[in-house]
Amino acid sequence: MNEALMTQHVEHYKKNILMQIQQNTLQKYTGIPVVDENRLFYTLLPLLNGEEWNKSEKISAIAVSLIFTALAAHDLVKEENASSKAQQLQVLAGDYYSGRYYQLLAKDSKIDLIQQLSSGVASVTEHKSRFYDLQEYTFEQLIQSIQLIESKPIEQFLEYYSFHEYVFIMKEAMLLEVLKKELASFEKNERTFYISKSKIFQLNKVSLILEIEKIENALVRDVRSSELLKEPLKQAILERVSAFSLEKQLREG
Numbered sequence: 001m002n003e004a005l006m007t008q009h010v011e012h013y014k015k016n017i018l019m020q021i022q023q024n025t026l027q028k029y030t031g032i033p034v035v036d037e038n039r040l041f042y043t044l045l046p047l048l049n050g051e052e053w054n055k056s057e058k059i060s061a062i063a064v065s066l067i068f069t070a071l072a073a074h075d076l077v078k079e080e081n082a083s084s085k086a087q088q089l090q091v092l093a094g095d096y097y098s099g100r101y102y103q104l105l106a107k108d109s110k111i112d113l114i115q116q117l118s119s120g121v122a123s124v125t126e127h128k129s130r131f132y133d134l135q136e137y138t139f140e141q142l143i144q145s146i147q148l149i150e151s152k153p154i155e156q157f158l159e160y161y162s163f164h165e166y167v168f169i170m171k172e173a174m175l176l177e178v179l180k181k182e183l184a185s186f187e188k189n190e191r192t193f194y195i196s197k198s199k200i201f202q203l204n205k206v207s208l209i210l211e212i213e214k215i216e217n218a219l220v221r222d223v224r225s226s227e228l229l230k231e232p233l234k235q236a237i238l239e240r241v242s243a244f245s246l247e248k249q250l251r252e253g
Contacts, residue, residue, distance in 0.1 A: 001230075003232060040065055045169070055108075063101040064101075067117060069097045070094045074094040120156045123148060177240075
């Protein structure tokens with residue numbers, strides 16, 4: 001599968017996801033739902049690598065993406081004005097997207113996957129709380145929490161359908177992307193969920209840079225040497241990694 005076809009697959013799935021949650025009244029007040037194309041790319045890794053997917057795998061991939069859309073909607077709720085009409089509708093939108101993921105999987109008789117994903121969402125919520133409470137977590141613990149928050153439902157989806165070999169690359173790539181974005185935001189003195197909630201990140205710029213360099217070097221090495229990934233997908237992943245290169249982020253900062 002060449003790069004153009006990969007892009008078409010990602011765009012096709014994104015359109016399908018948005019069709020699943022089309023609701024004019026909600027979108028009038030809350031805007032277009034968030035569907036992260038980069039996360040969708042890593043959700044679709046097996047498909048983009050030429051693996052044969054049946055109807056259930058395609059439905060489940062859409063459902064997993066809806067989980068992140070629901071979480072993103074809830075994240076947009078402002079703590080200081082959560083009771084306003086707009087914010088209440090934002091909560092309602094997140095609940096609606098979450099309900100659609102349940103509905104899709106239930107219709108496909110994937111009750112066991114629903115149970116696993118529900119447990120995963122609970123774990124995501126638990127780890128997000130680390131960035132709200134006042135407990136002293138180490139830098140390493142927070143990095144692990146970020147990785148879980150960014151990738152847990154995708155990991156469960158891949159494991160459920162026995163695409164185990166793709167999990168490590170997906171998790172490292174998702175972690176790398178968000179850490180580079182956090183560093184760029186830090187350099188610009190911008191607030192993000194992780195930076196604004198955690199004093200540890202505010203005080204550990206050097207540690208963050210070193211962590212990024214370590215993950216990127218290992219990821220590039222593993223992708224290049226992979227016997228699983230076909231060459232076009234290797235190149236697509238490496239291009240995505242370089243698109244968020246550390247040097248570029250620092251220059252822009």
